[in-house]
Amino acid sequence: MGAIKVKDGIFLGDLFASQDLEFIVTNKVSRIMNCASKVISNHWEEIGIVYLSYPWTDNDQQIIFQSDESMNSAIKFIDDALFNGESVIVLSVKDTIDQCQFYIFIQ
Secondary structure, three states, rough: OEEEEOOEEEEEOHHOOOOOOOHHHOOOOEEEEOOOOOOOOOOOHOOOEEEOOOOOOOOOOOOOOHHHHHHHHHHHHHHHHHHOOEEEEEEEOOOOHHHHHHHHHHO
């Protein structure tokens, strides 16, 4: 799949998108919310990309955002990038986590 634009400055992506440095640089991605850090590595920390990582898995037992504090941290992480005129990409592997991503964006 790669990356898809949700709105200005916000993208959803998968493993392929996580490795696409050209996309990250071209779209001024400064932050990556990695919702699948057990599967997707934080490839670009060494060049200054800031990561917020969650080791979520795609199964029915996975609890996403165990507290309001966790969800607020994720929203702030995204808002900080947008406030600075930069972009953020939210990475996942499968549909369950994608649904969570869309929940964040409607907040």
